[in-house]
Amino acid sequence: MASCFSVCRLPMRGADRLLKWCPNSDLQAQRRLARTTFATKAQAINKTLHAAPTSVESFSSIQDERRERAERSVLISCPPKINERKILDYLSKHGDIRNYFFYQTYGMYAVVEFSSKESIAALKGSCTIPSVQHEASVPFKSRLLSLKWTGSIGPTTVKCHEQLPISINELIQQLSEQESIDQQMQCLTEAYQLTEENISLRFLVCSLLRDIAAAYFPESIIRPFGSTVNSFGKLGCDLDMFLDLDGVSVQNQRKGSGLSLEYQVKRGASERNVTQSILSVIGECVDQFSPGCVGVQKILNARVPLVRFSHQPSGFQCDLTANNRVAMKSTELLYVYGSLDARVRYLVFTVRCWARVHGITSGIPGAWITNFSLTVLVLFFLQQRTPAVLPTLDQLRDLAEKLLQEFFEFYGSFAFNRSSINIRKGREQNKPEAAALYIQNPFETSLNVSKNVNATQLERFVALCRESAWLLQQGEVLKRSATPSADQIPPWGLAALLLPSVAESAGVKGRRKKKREPASERIKTLLQSLKSSRGGAGEKQSSDDHRH
């Protein structure tokens, strides 16, 4: 409750409603906060998101600003019991604190953003390198610090911000409480999407990693791409980053003069070789020097060479690639699509969640459809449907429900066997090569983004689409039961689609459950339970029924 840090998520609408200005009696702490807060920031971002024509420009300026703020921030490991005011008093000796928040992963941490970069230098000046008996330390001075508390422990007054999504059961409960499928999709998006704090933390991890790269390439930038910044990221998703060396390699060769100077440089046979060299060294530095980075793997022979590691203080699984311009273009494309219409993000979050709970996508690499492919499928569907343009305001409410159903119908009957998906042109085309699922990479048009998907996985997806489409056609599933008490409402609408029985009915094998009843039998039970619960009795029992 004492948190003076406003929570802002990144929804398309209702942002103001979500902004929580906790009443804060700690005037001293409030004074420490500069006027620009995450709240006004969020409003600015929202404004930008709604101003579609300028969103491409805004995308990079938003990232630039986040990066600049990350450079003024430190990450501090705190003792388990802490007094917020004491910590802020102590830290603000070194400069004006603009923003801060606390969170818990492997221990308690604080992200503290100062108003100026000089404060970081002042703060670091007061830091010591710990000496530990029988051990030695690598004296690399990063912005990951530890706060030690040797005096008496005051009352713990810190509110922690969650960095992981709610459980599927909690989600289903929350969805069931909504008034419409439209609201359910929005609720799901708001529960899953990255929070402002989480995005700040991601940019801070990029900034810490940049300190390592900038040691040798001062003009380099570590840019997050993919879900962290494409507005489709779910809490807990991986942090994909790339090392941007474009600022370093500028050729300003002057002509005319007889004499000129060049840097002597090491050469590689190809851009790829040089990328491998650079990632190899950065990987080594992260492994040997960078505190909190564990499990460092150099995967240099992949198509896109990368360094993978876990950043323990943030809990992020990180992948660092280099000069990955195409990935950044894809990210921006998704961001632009996401900002055109709020329904795009709702539909993508919903379809992704639905695909994940039914095992269509997976956290493990394999023949599964990837989240990126799934997102392209959604975008393609939105391009293909008639009308493809935005409907009138009157149609808005119904449309959300309709879009989800149409999505399932569209892919339930799509000619995957002969057609490929081209979102560049917004139309289907003949497949250029044999692949179960062919989705043209919008930037590297000769590549198939879903090359990994095999026939079995595609069949599961199609079957699940058909089953879900059929379910949404059943009137009973679409209607919320009239139960007065909210915590007794049985799953309906989107919540019903997320139940395991849906996949079982579609003939899609759950990864753990081997036994299943005949599909017709399961569907009958489901519909029966919805009917009986609408009658206002036996909700608890029937809801238990279709969860086992």
Place this chain on the structure above:
Amino acid sequence: MASCFSVCRLPMRGADRLLKWCPNSDLQAQRRLARTTFATKAQAINKTLHAAPTSVESFSSIQDERRERAERSVLISCPPKINERKILDYLSKHGDIRNYFFYQTYGMYAVVEFSSKESIAALKGSCTIPSVQHEASVPFKSRLLSLKWTGSIGPTTVKCHEQLPISINELIQQLSEQESIDQQMQCLTEAYQLTEENISLRFLVCSLLRDIAAAYFPESIIRPFGSTVNSFGKLGCDLDMFLDLDGVSVQNQRKGSGLSLEYQVKRGASERNVTQSILSVIGECVDQFSPGCVGVQKILNARVPLVRFSHQPSGFQCDLTANNRVAMKSTELLYVYGSLDARVRYLVFTVRCWARVHGITSGIPGAWITNFSLTVLVLFFLQQRTPAVLPTLDQLRDLAEKLLQEFFEFYGSFAFNRSSINIRKGREQNKPEAAALYIQNPFETSLNVSKNVNATQLERFVALCRESAWLLQQGEVLKRSATPSADQIPPWGLAALLLPSVAESAGVKGRRKKKREPASERIKTLLQSLKSSRGGAGEKQSSDDHRH
């Protein structure tokens, strides 16, 4: 002839005589040079060397000044045909040039020292990263640059400074031309010792390597140690360096306050583990990023972990260790001994040269006596002889000859079988353990600096000492023949000691020559030739005789 760079070696006396101020008609180039030149620098160093009581303090201040100058310098690869004036005109656009010189290794290079560090930044601002077709570059911007010349080539007007010693045959010829053994020893020292330019180049290579280390440890220093700075270095010797992190690890833990901040750091089980980590990363950076560094080997499991590489532009074989404080102490000790009396350095250079030509020492690691051990043997001898203190000025001339002879007699009859050498106390002691040669490490007193030497190698050394002592007792060897033309003088004195026949006479096997005449026969021939050449006839023939 057009060089406006004064050549200074580091002798104990006669420095002024050696300082060559080449008359320079290039007024423009002269203007570019600031008033402080290597000449006045050398005088200052000489003054310091002669002021024995303060030499310990001076040692570190001399190194600090050299390091600071290296930070203001760049290393530039030049086209094979160059016009000095054009190059200086071009470079001086970026700042005042204080010193410069040219040399040739794998191509032509220039070391250019600016008056201020800002000039380096200005110069780098004008440098481009070369783009080469079908290749890619690692865009690491070091101070190793390439000068490109696209216009018409003017006359080559550059004098190159030699970075390697003269051949043994040239040396023998030069020695033979001297008037006394005293002069021969001084001549040998002056021909072999590091030049001012060579030392500058060594500090520049350290400074380039420091740029890599400082990327992560800004307070770190790369210090050269051993022959580069102990005043006993021979042109072409290895460049030994260590990474000094003492400035980084300062603990300034404040007591009293309830709160304190620490850096989070990676830990190792021991100082050694941390050293290995740091050297591993630096080795990786040198290998992947640093231009001109080839053949990088990480030898991390050695007693003293190290990174070895060749720095092609300088031609130096480099060894980098970390926090090697003991090595620095040994270096300073040798430097202090060398500065106490010029004869110390003459005797050390002479004995080292004598040992090398006869295969007592070797460039390859093995059971041979090391140069360091040999130097300790000389110092110990100088401590043991009576009187151990400096003699009167009248005795000086004779003493040089006497010292060399006495050195051979001392170790020709030293009880190596039971006694160890302790230069800390300046006396022999019982051997603490079985080893052919036991020389106590003056700083790590439980270690034997010549543990590697086996009985055979020690026997060769002793036999050669006896043979050399015997030769110097023969009056004929000590006297120069009265030949009027200098290039016809047959080897005498020190020159005679360096002939292969000496080792053969001592029963010491040459590494290549298998056949040899009986020792007595060889000596007879040598003495005969000296006698006959003193007669003024047949010099050429007899000199050829004892060279085959």
